[in-house]
Amino acid sequence: MSEFKQPFPLGQKNDAYAEYFTGQSYLAVLTLEGVPSFNVTFEPGCRNNWHVHNGGGQILFCTAGTGWYQEEGKPAQKLNPGDTVNIPAGVNHWHGAAKDSWFAHIALSIPVEGSTTEWNGPVTDEEYNKLD
Numbered sequence: 001m002s003e004f005k006q007p008f009p010l011g012q013k014n015d016a017y018a019e020y021f022t023g024q025s026y027l028a029v030l031t032l033e034g035v036p037s038f039n040v041t042f043e044p045g046c047r048n049n050w051h052v053h054n055g056g057g058q059i060l061f062c063t064a065g066t067g068w069y070q071e072e073g074k075p076a077q078k079l080n081p082g083d084t085v086n087i088p089a090g091v092n093h094w095h096g097a098a099k100d101s102w103f104a105h106i107a108l109s110i111p112v113e114g115s116t117t118e119w120n121g122p123v124t125d126e127e128y129n130k131l132d
Contacts, residue, residue: 006041006064006104008039008063011039011041013025022047023045023047024042024043024046026040026041027041030106035109037107037108039106040104041102041104042065042104044098044099044100047068047095048094049094050093050123052118053110053115054117055089055116059086059110060107061105061106062083063104065104066079066080067098068094068095068131069085071091071092072093096123
């Protein structure tokens with residue numbers, strides 16, 4: 001971790017959502033006003049489960065390390081600092097760190113009244129280990 005530098009706070013262990021992650025993640029609330037924004041940091045190999053944002057989508061701003069984003073039925077996309085991912089509402093997807101790198105992104109939740117996140121099953125080791 002000493003080599004991993006990011007411009008936003010690491011935050012606390014993401015224990016509230018640990019059941020939806022494989023590996024350790026950290027969460028720092030940046031703001032809850034206007035557009036809720038969070039810094040999410042993933043240890044190497046950590047990824048969240050497949051999930052869907054119902055109502056409003058999500059935007060990811062990649063800030064540090066190397067990660068992955070994948071929509072169901074599409075190939076995974078490698079993510080690097082400066083990349084932006086627009087996740088439409090209703091799309092099943094996952095995101096997380098590469099096997100050998102910490103990864104951080106700012107997650108913006110599109111504020112739509114009644115929005116929910118539907119958590120699905122984990123990304124299997126078999127699926128994940130096929131990535132570069």
